[in-house]
Amino acid sequence: MSNTAAATRSAEIRLAARPVGEPGPEVFELVRTDVPRPGEGQLLVRNTLMSVDPYMRGRMNDVPSYIPPFELGAALEGSALGVVVESRDASVPVGATVTHFSGWREYAVVDAAYATIADTALAPEEAYLSVLGTTGLTAYAALTRVAPVREGDVVFVSAAAGAVGSVAGQIARKLGASRVIGSAGGPEKTRRLVEDFGYDAAIDYRAGDLEGQLAAAAPEGVDVYLDNVGGDHLRAAIGAMRVGGRIAMVGAISSYNATEPVPGPDNLFQAVAKEITLRGLLVNSYLPLFPEWIGKAAGWLADGSLRSEETVVDGIEQAPAAFLGMMRGANTGKMLVRIGE
Numbered sequence: 207m208s209n210t211a212a213a214t215r216s217a218e219i220r221l222a223a224r225p226v227g228e229p230g231p232e233v234f235e236l237v238r239t240d241v242p243r244p245g246e247g248q249l250l251v252r253n254t255l256m257s258v259d260p261y262m263r264g265r266m267n268d269v270p271s272y273i274p275p276f277e278l279g280a281a282l283e284g285s286a287l288g289v290v291v292e293s294r295d296a297s298v299p300v301g302a303t304v305t306h307f308s309g310w311r312e313y314a315v316v317d318a319a320y321a322t323i324a325d326t327a328l329a330p331e332e333a334y335l336s337v338l339g340t341t342g343l344t345a346y347a348a349l350t351r352v353a354p355v356r357e358g359d360v361v362f363v364s365a366a367a368g369a370v371g372s373v374a375g376q377i378a379r380k381l382g383a384s385r386v387i388g389s390a391g392g393p394e395k396t397r398r399l400v401e402d403f404g405y406d407a408a409i410d411y412r413a414g415d416l417e418g419q420l421a422a423a424a425p426e427g428v429d430v431y432l433d434n435v436g437g438d439h440l441r442a443a444i445g446a447m448r449v450g451g452r453i454a455m456v457g458a459i460s461s462y463n464a465t466e467p468v469p470g471p472d473n474l475f476q477a478v479a480k481e482i483t484l485r486g487l488l489v490n491s492y493l494p495l496f497p498e499w500i501g502k503a504a505g506w507l508a509d510g511s512l513r514s515e516e517t518v519v520d521g522i523e524q525a526p527a528a529f530l531g532m533m534r535g536a537n538t539g540k541m542l543v544r545i546g547e
Contacts, residue, residue: 213240214250217522218281218311225266228463228533233266234526237281241313244294249304249316253288253545256309257335258529259369263462272488282310285335287324288545298323305334312522312545328504336540337373337507337514338500340489344456345374345432346499347492349381352485353430353452357382360424362443364388365434366405367395369540370456374432376404376512383430387423389416389439391535398538402513417442427451435460441471444482453484462533515539 215238222235244250262284265276276282286309290302295318298304304321308314324334336342348370349355361378365371366388378386388399389409396408407423409416420428420442427448433440436458443453461468477484506512517537519528525543532541 213242214313215239216241216311216313219522219525220281221266221276221278224268224278225463227465229263229266229530231526231530236523241311241315244292244315247295247318249290249295249298249318249321250292251286251288251304251306251308251314251316251321252291253286253309253312253314255287255331255335256525256543256545257285257339258525258532258541258543259284259341260457260459260462260533262529263533281308283307284309285339286310286314286545287331287334288314290321293318303331305339310522310525329507332516332518332540332542333507333514335542336369336516337512338503339540341369341540342373342503342514343492343496343499344487344489345370345377346503347489347495348432348454348456348487349374349377349430351492351495352487353432353454353483355381355383355430358384359429360385360387360427360448361430361432362387362389362420362424362428362446363405363432363434364439364443365457365459366390366399366403366408367538368434368535369537370434371432372403372515372539373512375399378430379404380506380511385424387420387428389420389435395535395538402515404513411439417445420446430454432456433458437461437468441473444471444473444476447476447480447482449480451480451482453482455484455486459533516542518542518544520544 220235223233225233287305298318303324306316306321361383363371363374367390375386385406387407388405391412396410399405399408409419428446431443431453434457437460522545
């Protein structure tokens, strides 16, 4: 156990204002503050990496949801990884690398019960916030439990170059899909879908005519759709689905900055006519799958058959810019912020 006498000084990012529509830098505030000593059963963690994710936009609004909103004037939170510098729990030693949920700050006091030791000999530390973290688990749960892929299925994934999508295409292939199609923005991302992330075909949604592009890529229809976008992508997928198709509704990033209620797809009745299943997914409901997923993914990472990609921005002060960039699609794979070494 460390014997640090004084409180630790730490920089953290706080929510300064609730955004209306698309947020800007003005809704964030960088503050330096004292971090208290850990109490019994707690850890003091020096964070080295943190995650920024689309769901955080919803938490900036003061509205009821599946997870409480961020508090004004308080540090934001999210997945992070760091090194234990002081421990008041015998199960987690000083020097251990742990993942936890107190990101957006340099140092965090964390209950040991909510920290998970990460084996950095098994995989790089970045992987524990991406492919071995909740984004990888989301893709796995979506394609094995929520909208399970069967041998020979045609699979469509939106936001396919993002954190969940870049893993989902590879999982679909391993589950026996006959054809995997992804959508992304711009020629560079669509090229990477095919060359690096296991997709057979890529749609550039910025080029327009999403439904026509999907029909060309899947002329016989789609069996499984993993929806990260909502809006026009969900409409196009419903139109392309075969009878008995399955849709995993993971996110709807196209509407997160909307200031008015967003209308649903105008072709929703086709879900009835085609007997389509649309099912939502909250990854917290699938956390018990983590051992199963990590057991498979770690082996695939080691043998090179699963590729993980991260876009990393340096410095806690750059976390707001990383979040805003991620919301606009600036990342390939998982967007992370490196806080320190």
